[in-house]
Amino acid sequence: MLWNMGRPRNFDENQVLESARKQFWNKGYAATSLQDLTDATGLGKGSLYGAFGDKRQLFLHVLDGYRDEQLNGVRAVLTGPGTAFERLTLLFEGVAKGFTEDPQRRGCLLVNSTSELHSNDPDVASRARSSYQAVEDLLIACVKEAQDEGTIEPGADAQEVGRLLLAVMQGIEFLAKTGMDGSALLQISQAALQQLSRH
Amino acid sequence: MLWNMGRPRNFDENQVLESARKQFWNKGYAATSLQDLTDATGLGKGSLYGAFGDKRQLFLHVLDGYRDEQLNGVRAVLTGPGTAFERLTLLFEGVAKGFTEDPQRRGCLLVNSTSELHSNDPDVASRARSSYQAVEDLLIACVKEAQDEGTIEPGADAQEVGRLLLAVMQGIEFLAKTGMDGSALLQISQAALQQLSRH
DNA sequence: GTGGTTCTTTACCGTACAGTCCATAAGTGG
């Protein structure tokens, strides 16, 4: 009887998280001030603190949402329709295109946060570890499928190949931030898969 | 007659830059305060500002030094003794081992700085672009050599392969920061080259 | 309506920040 009482919130939590994400993504964690966050979200400090706790908690909340989205996206592609090789191709082309499409070339929020904070923040570090472990597992499973369907050399160690693909993926993410041409990034993703394909 | 006058400096510039590098590397640009820098270097604010200008200039100075070192290191390996394939192997094993050996897994300072600052700082962005272009060129040249000596499939596009290797290299750097095992990183570097080798 | 609860707004707090200034120290040439 008490759970629905009191003044109702004047904002949509998801929209606020989205605005906060944009801010953290644009400037990084340390460089975004509370002022930036209140400006971006339209909320006052009191509301922000009441709803999400301090800056760090809000950031972790944002980061978790982002991680879940990205992971679901990767999972959707890698376990979706088409042959395993097609799915891998789709994923890598999507990655190359996605990072190119952002005119600011901000890359992946989780990658950026990991780079910025991992060595001083165990919570961020552990999120990074588990996330990329999950992607690695998805890649390895898909590589195994591709081996079963005969599109990737069955002799290769699937784990080895999956990890290699993970590295290429992260490499593309970074090179996009250095301003490398979209065509070159696409070329890399294609080259990686072509090297693996049975020939 | 005037160039050697005045009170002599009480510090070694290279040592100061090294200490500052350590600080920026540990905490990133935004999160290291001037206090951190004076503590790390032992210099007072006046001396720091007199010698290097403000925080940003000092940082760029540090970054340039780091970039030159790294680039020279890569160049030394890739144009050193041994077959081109051996040199590539040496480089990639060195990268995997190097990033693993740091207990804090801080990765590469230039990569971290690029991730943190590139989208808001053209000076950092341009340094990243040119640096990785240079590494790319070195890799491509070495791949061509390897093709000439017959250790890499001559049919492949050397530029494509070189860029792929660059991506793998950066991927390894990042995965090291996520805490991936040293053995796994080594495995990735070996897998990348094994895929390319004539078979 | 009243009382209770939660959200919003604004003012406020202490601190730490980047950067400047200045008196003084430590050298040089003469």
Place this chain on the structure above:
DNA sequence: CCACTTATGGACTGTACGGTAAAGAACCAC
């Protein structure tokens, strides 16, 4: 010893920071 120049180190400045407190507003149950 005396001018002159440069480096040092601490005091200082104004600002912006993250975070808190408190007063009032908006809704509920009754």
